[in-house]
Amino acid sequence: RPLTRPDLAALPPYVPGRSPADLARELGIPAAIKLASNEVPYGPLPGVTEAISAAMAEVNRYPDAAVIALRDALAERYEVAPDRIVTGCGSVGLLDLLCKSTCQPGDEIVYSWRSFEAYPLVVLGAGARSVQVPNKSGHGHDLDAMLAAITPATRLVLVCNPNNPTGTALHRAELTRFLDAVSDDVLVVLDEAYREFITDEEVPDGLVEFADRPNVVVLRTMSKAWGLAGLRCGWLVASPEVANTLRTVLTPFATNMLAQAAAIAALHAADEMRRRVDLVLAERDRLLPQLRALVPGTPASQANFFWLPVADPVGFGKQCESHGVIVRPFPEGVRVTIGTAEENDAFLAAARG
């Protein structure tokens, strides 16, 4: 017998983006610009570095396994009971946890495709089966088709809002209709990794509007707007019962001590987070018409990235790299993260060739 599960070989391995240091060396330039992973282009929020330094003094100890201080800080900011909050090693760690806590081998997980690249990996890791429902031609989720794809074997549905990599977002009315129609023995995850970048008021806030439904889990992250991608801290809100079950299978100490300290400090700097997000949003408004002139059909984005439906994504990616800008090609298009004004101008120049 093979030493590892033979079905794991079915998936292409996760290929991380090109390293900026590597590209800079190859091109002989001081630094490459990375617009490939939907990070914010700014350093840590005020107070974060100090909080990490202070936490370092105890780094020989295990972190608080119950994550009490951070859960309390999140509970206060978002007005949810702390017993409904679970934190993890990135929201991707929580997606992994959700798959293995809901599915037994052979069970099905439904999600729109194309969406976040980690979905098929965490599904397979749990021994579950991916049921991928193609995006609509406007690049949004096809909720009717997703509903039709749910079978008695479906245990989990992943709804990415706004969707990575297309940046498109579902509106309140359609999402409400969908959630009303999903059977209450199927858990629905609203993955709101990019919530802070939403400006369209028709797009619902899952935490405020849907999290009280017992079969809904709202997933958030400190990686994007809060600028802590490198520290790996995600969190979710579920019913107390679901949250309790998730905690029993959670990898012990999944949220490390520095991540806990940094996340609390970041939450205290919410005003500065908002100011930085507003800079990204101003760039989003500035870029859209220019991108549409370059790539017709570019959808408006509710996130900190754009989806460019170019004919030759790999060629487009290579062209950008030859100008020192790293973007993320997919088979159907290219995703580019919104950076600083300077970085975005460099990207525009690279895209024009």
Ligand code: PMP
């Ligand atoms: N969900 C979505 C939709 C994402 O795009 C990402 C990151 N690219 C994540 C979850 C995971 O983020 P993290 O693990 O850093 O919290």
